Amino acid sequence: MLSGPEKVAKRIFSSASTKNQCVFVQYFFEGNVYSLMQKMFGCIEEHEGNLKIYRLGIFRIIPFVLRFRPDIIHVITFERFALLGYICKIFSGVKIIYNVHGVAIYENNELKSVPEGLKLKDSFCEKIFMKFSSVLLFLSRFELNIARKYYNIPERKICYVSNGIDEEFSKAKTGSSNIIPSIVFIGDSERRDKNFQFLYSALDKVKFQCRLYIVGSFNTKIFDKKFENVEISPIQKMNKEALVKFLSDKDIFVSPSFYDTFSIAAAECMAVGLVPVVSENTGISKFITKGVNGFVAATNDESDLAEKLNFLLSSKELRIKLSSAASEIYKELNWNKVFTEYSKIYDNALVG
Numbered sequence: 001m002l003s004g005p006e007k008v009a010k011r012i013f014s015s016a017s018t019k020n021q022c023v024f025v026q027y028f029f030e031g032n033v034y035s036l037m038q039k040m041f042g043c044i045e046e047h048e049g050n051l052k053i054y055r056l057g058i059f060r061i062i063p064f065v066l067r068f069r070p071d072i073i074h075v076i077t078f079e080r081f082a083l084l085g086y087i088c089k090i091f092s093g094v095k096i097i098y099n100v101h102g103v104a105i106y107e108n109n110e111l112k113s114v115p116e117g118l119k120l121k122d123s124f125c126e127k128i129f130m131k132f133s134s135v136l137l138f139l140s141r142f143e144l145n146i147a148r149k150y151y152n153i154p155e156r157k158i159c160y161v162s163n164g165i166d167e168e169f170s171k172a173k174t175g176s177s178n179i180i181p182s183i184v185f186i187g188d189s190e191r192r193d194k195n196f197q198f199l200y201s202a203l204d205k206v207k208f209q210c211r212l213y214i215v216g217s218f219n220t221k222i223f224d225k226k227f228e229n230v231e232i233s234p235i236q237k238m239n240k241e242a243l244v245k246f247l248s249d250k251d252i253f254v255s256p257s258f259y260d261t262f263s264i265a266a267a268e269c270m271a272v273g274l275v276p277v278v279s280e281n282t283g284i285s286k287f288i289t290k291g292v293n294g295f296v297a298a299t300n301d302e303s304d305l306a307e308k309l310n311f312l313l314s315s316k317e318l319r320i321k322l323s324s325a326a327s328e329i330y331k332e333l334n335w336n337k338v339f340t341e342y343s344k345i346y347d348n349a350l351v352g
Contacts, residue, residue: 025064098130167334185216205306206310208314276288
């Protein structure tokens with residue numbers, strides 16, 4: 001089960017490797033699985049088909065990159081070891097492209113419990129990434145505005161990209177035959193940025209019988225209230241194949257997040273045909289047109305969120321109509337089309 005940025009990294013690498021000579025470099029992340037010597041000097045070469053994947057120790061990364069002599073280093077996930085790529089830039093003039101999946105300094109200070117030492121490390125690395133990357137790839141204007149509270153980001157470096165949707169989601173819709181309509185929330189109930197507490201508070205205002213599925217950890221000791229019209233059904237996280245099957249007969253996707261730079265979950269649910277109701281602070285909201293393929297609710301406005309959910313729950317015909325339009329998102333965000341944009345960014349970086 002991949003995180004959003006991990007999934008993006010894998011898809012971009014697979015696509016890029018069909019057109020270019022590419023390697024994927026990662027570090028020895030898994031805690032006690034690897035020895036200190038491996039983490040410092042190790043080198044493991046793996047293959048997935050014709051794809052070359054290297055797991056390298058800290059002191060092997062710079063020599064490897066200088067020997068490989070890439071035209072572009074694409075830093076797709078925020079990892080501190082990527083700082084070594086920027087050191088290579090001093091000696092080689094390589095172009096570095098950085099995917100800004102989130103703003104680490106904001107997340108560490110506002111959303112997570114992170115030791116001060118790690119905060120300082122992350123802040124230092126992110127400052128280098130922002131300052132010395134040739135191109136910065138943002139997922140939404142919302143995300144850029146947060147980043148600019150901390151960093152001076154020139155317009156010439158900014159590009160916007162969207163995350164892609166795997167094909168399996170576009171083929172999953174079988175249609176809902178459930179008498180009671182269903183709503184899907186994807187995320188852990190105690191993750192602050194997912195804002196489940198706000199959604200939970202709004203459920204009293206839901207006027208129609210429905211079932212709310214929570215895909216992720218759900219703390220029943222905190223969230224133990226019974227609602228007149230909403231039945232809550234916690235579901236464990238699942239792999240892609242199981243998730244596609246699970247979503248195939250569901251009706252509505254809800255994201256009340258106050259910080260979500262894109263939301264791959266929303267995109268995938270839309271491709272299946274779930275009608276999205278997302279907050280203004282969910283990056284994918286730019287693809288949602290009110291009453292056409294979903295709704296965008298005001299962030300932290302319980303009445304507005306409940307009103308939009310009630311409107312959808314009140315009419316099966318409306319849900320079917322918007323479901324068909326929502327699934328069209330796949331035509332816009334399939335990985336073939338998304339990677340075409342990445343190819344243009346690569347080409348422009350080389351001539352810039």
